[in-house]
Amino acid sequence: MAQVEAELQPQAEAAPKPQGYWSGVLGRLAGDKVAMACLIVIALLILSAVFAPWLGLADPYRGSMIARLKPIGTEGHILGADEQGRDMLARLIYGGRLTLFIGLMPVVFAFFIGSALGIAAGYVGGLTNTIIMRVVDVFFAFPSVLLAIAISGALGAGITNSLVSLTIVFIPPVTRVAEAVTSGVRSLDYIDAARASGAGALTVIRVHVIGNVLSPIFVYATSLTSVCMILAAGLSFLGIGVRPPEPEWGLMLNTLRAAIYVDPWLAALPGVMIFATSLCLNLLSDGLRSAMNVRD
Amino acid sequence: MLSYFLRRLILVLPVAFGVSVVCFMLVQIAPGDPLTAIMPVDATAEQQAAMRAAYGLDKPVPVQYLIWIANLLQGDMGRSIATGRPVAAEVFGAVGNSLLLAFSAAIIAFPIGTFLGFLAGYFRDTVLDRAVTAISIAGVSVPNYWLGIVLVIIFSVNLGWLPSMGAGPGGSQDWHWDWTHIRHLILPAVTLAVVPIGIVARTVRALAGDILSMDFVQALYAKGMSRGDVLRHVARNAAATALSVMGLQLGYLLGGSILIETVFNWPGSGFLLSNAIFQRDLPLLQGTILILAMFFVAMNLIVDVAQAAIDPRIKRS
Amino acid sequence: MSATDTARSTAPLLSVRELKKHFPIHGGILGRQQAVVQAVDGVSFEVAAGETLGIVGESGCGKSTTAKLLIGLTQMDEGDIVLDGRRLGPDMSLKALRRDIQMVFQDSYASLNPRMTIGDSVAFGARVQGLDDPQGRARRLMARVGLDPDRFAGRYPHELSGGQRQRVNIARALAMSPKVVVLDEAVSALDKSVEAQVLNLLADLREEFGLTYIFISHDLNVVRYISDRILVMYLGEVVEVAPVDDIWNAPAHPYTRSLFSAMPSMDPDNRTTKPPLSGDPPNPIDPPSGCRFHTRCPMASEVCKRKHPVLGRMGQGSPHWVACHLHDPASGHPKAAEGASV
Numbered sequence: 001m002a003q004v005e006a007e008l009q010p011q012a013e014a015a016p017k018p019q020g021y022w023s024g025v026l027g028r029l030a031g032d033k034v035a036m037a038c039l040i041v042i043a044l045l046i047l048s049a050v051f052a053p054w055l056g057l058a059d060p061y062r063g064s065m066i067a068r069l070k071p072i073g074t075e076g077h078i079l080g081a082d083e084q085g086r087d088m089l090a091r092l093i094y095g096g097r098l099t100l101f102i103g104l105m106p107v108v109f110a111f112f113i114g115s116a117l118g119i120a121a122g123y124v125g126g127l128t129n130t131i132i133m134r135v136v137d138v139f140f141a142f143p144s145v146l147l148a149i150a151i152s153g154a155l156g157a158g159i160t161n162s163l164v165s166l167t168i169v170f171i172p173p174v175t176r177v178a179e180a181v182t183s184g185v186r187s188l189d190y191i192d193a194a195r196a197s198g199a200g201a202l203t204v205i206r207v208h209v210i211g212n213v214l215s216p217i218f219v220y221a222t223s224l225t226s227v228c229m230i231l232a233a234g235l236s237f238l239g240i241g242v243r244p245p246e247p248e249w250g251l252m253l254n255t256l257r258a259a260i261y262v263d264p265w266l267a268a269l270p271g272v273m274i275f276a277t278s279l280c281l282n283l284l285s286d287g288l289r290s291a292m293n294v295r296d
Numbered sequence: 297m298l299s300y301f302l303r304r305l306i307l308v309l310p311v312a313f314g315v316s317v318v319c320f321m322l323v324q325i326a327p328g329d330p331l332t333a334i335m336p337v338d339a340t341a342e343q344q345a346a347m348r349a350a351y352g353l354d355k356p357v358p359v360q361y362l363i364w365i366a367n368l369l370q371g372d373m374g375r376s377i378a379t380g381r382p383v384a385a386e387v388f389g390a391v392g393n394s395l396l397l398a399f400s401a402a403i404i405a406f407p408i409g410t411f412l413g414f415l416a417g418y419f420r421d422t423v424l425d426r427a428v429t430a431i432s433i434a435g436v437s438v439p440n441y442w443l444g445i446v447l448v449i450i451f452s453v454n455l456g457w458l459p460s461m462g463a464g465p466g467g468s469q470d471w472h473w474d475w476t477h478i479r480h481l482i483l484p485a486v487t488l489a490v491v492p493i494g495i496v497a498r499t500v501r502a503l504a505g506d507i508l509s510m511d512f513v514q515a516l517y518a519k520g521m522s523r524g525d526v527l528r529h530v531a532r533n534a535a536a537t538a539l540s541v542m543g544l545q546l547g548y549l550l551g552g553s554i555l556i557e558t559v560f561n562w563p564g565s566g567f568l569l570s571n572a573i574f575q576r577d578l579p580l581l582q583g584t585i586l587i588l589a590m591f592f593v594a595m596n597l598i599v600d601v602a603q604a605a606i607d608p609r610i611k612r613s
Numbered sequence: 614m615s616a617t618d619t620a621r622s623t624a625p626l627l628s629v630r631e632l633k634k635h636f637p638i639h640g641g642i643l644g645r646q647q648a649v650v651q652a653v654d655g656v657s658f659e660v661a662a663g664e665t666l667g668i669v670g671e672s673g674c675g676k677s678t679t680a681k682l683l684i685g686l687t688q689m690d691e692g693d694i695v696l697d698g699r700r701l702g703p704d705m706s707l708k709a710l711r712r713d714i715q716m717v718f719q720d721s722y723a724s725l726n727p728r729m730t731i732g733d734s735v736a737f738g739a740r741v742q743g744l745d746d747p748q749g750r751a752r753r754l755m756a757r758v759g760l761d762p763d764r765f766a767g768r769y770p771h772e773l774s775g776g777q778r779q780r781v782n783i784a785r786a787l788a789m790s791p792k793v794v795v796l797d798e799a800v801s802a803l804d805k806s807v808e809a810q811v812l813n814l815l816a817d818l819r820e821e822f823g824l825t826y827i828f829i830s831h832d833l834n835v836v837r838y839i840s841d842r843i844l845v846m847y848l849g850e851v852v853e854v855a856p857v858d859d860i861w862n863a864p865a866h867p868y869t870r871s872l873f874s875a876m877p878s879m880d881p882d883n884r885t886t887k888p889p890l891s892g893d894p895p896n897p898i899d900p901p902s903g904c905r906f907h908t909r910c911p912m913a914s915e916v917c918k919r920k921h922p923v924l925g926r927m928g929q930g931s932p933h934w935v936a937c938h939l940h941d942p943a944s945g946h947p948k949a950a951e952g953a954s955v
Binding site: 138154238239240253274286 | 310311314317318319434436442443445449548550554555559572574589593
Binding site: 021188189190192193194195196197198199203207208211212 | 782
């Protein structure tokens, strides 16, 4: 990676101002059209979800007998109405709130917890490493879908339970990557040099390790967001995630499934949202990976 | 080779132990009393205590685990609370159907994924490569439970070509290799195959690209070897890694089929699992998860050993 | 205390006694400990204040492990480190030791944090040790090693050349005002012209700050240029220690002789005719019995396979120490009497 960085800045010696790492990353990311487009889509989804009450939308909870399963393009219901006559557009936008929250937060939690565990295991080594990594191995023995459903199934439905189970699912992979990256950095001379200055383990980790391991762990974590989204919506689709009548894309897909013989395309709409979001998350993560020169 | 196999086997034992602990803990983390479902509402305190003693729930948790694992090793996984039948019988019947689905999906996915990935890797940076890359990104991004619904909409609702539910006519539970049954397999298997097609294509593309750019391939061309011979060499070099990815995918297919089985009412382990969840049938939940996870552990072991058999470099590490 | 140089009447600044480090090797089906690598096996030496001790030997002989043991980067199994009369452990903490002994590594790039500016890297140690004005210290030292702090302090390691980076590493080591600096192949990776500049800088700094160096290198010419005494290691043991001119003109140990004869001479009339060292050194996992060098030694005799030679003086009060049966008349080696002249 060092060499790549050096090659990317051939004029560094002559440059008037030294260039930091992050400004380089942002510059490269801004030049990636696909990644930028995905970033805009995701930003719009998040903003519209956050500001949904101020967008002049219909009440996503109020149903109407006569509006039931109105097709896409109906006046007053641009994207139709669901099986209880609730406005689909409003429910899809409001649905982004819970779906994105439960789809992204577990990765955020797992990023912090997994990084802490992995960095501790990788830096300290020895018995600490063995204990942490053997426990991680156990969780790797479960396919992620199975583990998420098992924990959510045992805990029962609910937003908190979904967050807990998905966080547990994503801690082991983040820990494994963090441990591998940290072990690599740990063996470099600048860590020895820092230790030789008399700095304690926590100081060395804070000043010298974190800055050098966090970006590959971060890129890896972003690659998990798409899977997490799909899984989170999947839990609700199975009925062990968000409870009705909350608008949530997976749950909407589940309740509308019965209507595929009446209006198939209306029923498929919430899935389009999940697909589009997860696609953008994947492409953005790929863009970030190349902008940060992380190789896997 | 045998010593490598034994070493791997010994490494698997603690993992298997850990998996059993996690499965046991599933019942412990579940809220509420596991007996509420079968206990009469008006049970007296003594009756409740007797019931607890009968199920061993009055003992400390580690003791409960030891009793549970001892029974497990004798093939006794307890009884389903909902049906009263032994969990083992319920699970093994369903796992058979899941395996059928998973293998069918693998048979569809692996050749297609390999072919696409190879095309992309060989014709790197062409339109073909970009198309395959787009397909594989879409493949790994799609929520497959939604894709299943879309396929049902197209092929069952609009075209009426294929059935949308169950594993046979009239909700039949017995599988037969005839067209009336295979018709039911097509949609779920295709749906399940989409994600592994994306992943396998991505892996094979990277492998083929890497290997084709290596020095030894240039050397083979320089020796006057034909394009076909070079391709055969490349394929053999990529086989070990590709195989391991596919082996893991087969395991994931079994786990990932849960959602697909729900979409298509496929009478497999995933379907059983969702029933267990809704009826709060914890022994059944526990047993199903345990069997699926152990299958995944075994799959990992087989992949490791097979990989080492193909590529002797792996044994050394 | 076997290697004490009593010719110097003053107490040594740094004294290392019976340093030992064995690395276990795990393997087999159950991952049990299979063997140990005897990386450093009973190394003792002393360094006087202001002196430079060169350590030479083939790769894998334990010189780098010795360096890391000195500063506690690798934990020793056995042995004592006494600095300025204070013993590590009872009298002195590791943190205190690390303030007085600093180290410069071979790889100038790997030894600098790529995400940290040069100025911060140099100031880090002083900040950790709680010295006042770490930034000012860093700037003064950067200027002293020839890097303009206004131009370089805000730069990142990849923006510097190898020679500049090694100057940064030297400044960083000096930022804590250490007494001893361990230079582990510190100039080996540099171009010859840059190497000479950095060596001169090191020599100047030694005068200016009254530093004591432990200079580890495989390059004998460089070691000769900078050292007062030279210590030769073979398979984790000290085989010879002597003032630089003594060892250069009259190497006593057959290993030292072959090491020096393997060196290309600049003077065509002075090219050696002695056979150079052949083959790789034996595996340190299972070192040879008796004298560890006997498998490659042209002078080996029966006694060398049985008896382990002890490091001893070449003569009464001599500063020249060697661990070889040839130089011990009582050893029973057939050529022991004529040893020194062979």
